[in-house]
Amino acid sequence: MESPVSTETLRPTGALDGWAGRFAELPDSVALLAEPFHAMVDVRTADPAALEGLVGAPLPGPNAWTGGERVTAIRLGPDEWLLTSPFLAPPELEAAARAAGAAALPGARVAVADVSAQRTTVRLRGAHARDVLETGCAIDLHPRSFGAGSAAVTLLGQAGVVLLGLGPSDYRVLVRSSFAAYLAEWLLDAAREFR
Amino acid sequence: MQLIRCPWCGPREEVEFHYGGQAGVAYPADPAALSDEDWARYVFVRDNPKGRFEERWSHAAGCRRWFTAVRDTATYRFER
Numbered sequence: 001m002e003s004p005v006s007t008e009t010l011r012p013t014g015a016l017d018g019w020a021g022r023f024a025e026l027p028d029s030v031a032l033l034a035e036p037f038h039a040m041v042d043v044r045t046a047d048p049a050a051l052e053g054l055v056g057a058p059l060p061g062p063n064a065w066t067g068g069e070r071v072t073a074i075r076l077g078p079d080e081w082l083l084t085s086p087f088l089a090p091p092e093l094e095a096a097a098r099a100a101g102a103a104a105l106p107g108a109r110v111a112v113a114d115v116s117a118q119r120t121t122v123r124l125r126g127a128h129a130r131d132v133l134e135t136g137c138a139i140d141l142h143p144r145s146f147g148a149g150s151a152a153v154t155l156l157g158q159a160g161v162v163l164l165g166l167g168p169s170d171y172r173v174l175v176r177s178s179f180a181a182y183l184a185e186w187l188l189d190a191a192r193e194f195r
Numbered sequence: 196m197q198l199i200r201c202p203w204c205g206p207r208e209e210v211e212f213h214y215g216g217q218a219g220v221a222y223p224a225d226p227a228a229l230s231d232e233d234w235a236r237y238v239f240v241r242d243n244p245k246g247r248f249e250e251r252w253s254h255a256a257g258c259r260r261w262f263t264a265v266r267d268t269a270t271y272r273f274e275r
Contacts, residue, residue, distance in 0.1 A: 062204060077258035078203045138196070138208035153204070153257045155211060160256050 012037050015120040015180035022188060029128040030191040032184075035121040035172070039090040041083045041097050042115045047108040048081065054100040055083070065151040065164055071096075074151050074162060074174075082115075082162065084174075090116040119162070119174045124187070128194040129169045135190045143168055157186040199273060201254045202262050215251030217241045218263040245269050 016034035023032040048059035055073045057066040059081055065074040074082040085093050094114045101110030130141050136157040150165035162174035175183045198206040223229055248268050253261045265274040
């Protein structure tokens with residue numbers, strides 16, 4: 001008889017967990033990495049100041065992200081932000097966002113939804129990282145207009161992505177889990193010329 | 196490809212947007228009183244000017260918000 005599956009044996013898996021081997025074939029000038037699971041929470045509010053304590057910084061304006069190592073806030077729209085955290089579990093992050101909204105400003109209206117399963121995270125680094133992205137992304141990725149702290153909800157190839165600038169030649173791409181295999185295939189193809 | 200200025204995200208490529216037709220089409224004040232012809236006119240008939248046209252656009256691949264833009268239908272230029 002097979003041993004029963006207990007909840008301890010079930011761990012969250014990412015949409016790109018099986019791709020490490022193919023990513024490893026790339027040179028350092030276009031290093032691809034499927035990052036560990038990030039909890040993600042979608043927050044809609046007219047009072048973004050309520051969440052400053054949780055994020056550790058003012059919530060970002062257009063085309064930007066802010067935050068520390070623990071919680072990052074990415075602006076998705078005029079009243080909508082995505083909070084991500086690699087350390088907190090999704091229910092913890094959701095509860096923290098609710099509590100921050102309720103505590104900081106009584107009467108602040110904050111809508112919080114756990115969307116952790118929606119997107120998976122890919123890190124793209126190296127001297128040619130920008131060249132790879134520029135083959136399929138229309139926004140200006142030159143460091144003078146898209147440096148560290150920049151964010152854009154846009155298209156990469158045919159996939160809708162959230163693109164974060166982390167530093168020179170260092171990007172984080174948040175892609176819908178069902179598009180992750182497509183995007184990984186697309187990135188590997190775009191990176192071929194730099195092998 | 197031309198850039199369209201989203202009021203929330205700034206200029207983005209046209210493929211990120213979805214067209215929503217004429218802006219400012221008011222819902223009938225008393226829909227039950229409309230004849231079939233008036234109802235069809237409300238649902239289907241739109242202005243088709245050559246020149247300035249106020250229309251709805253959605254930044255579908257970005258912030259997903261709707262906004263009203265003025266476009267010249269002859270030159271395809273957006274105002275603002």
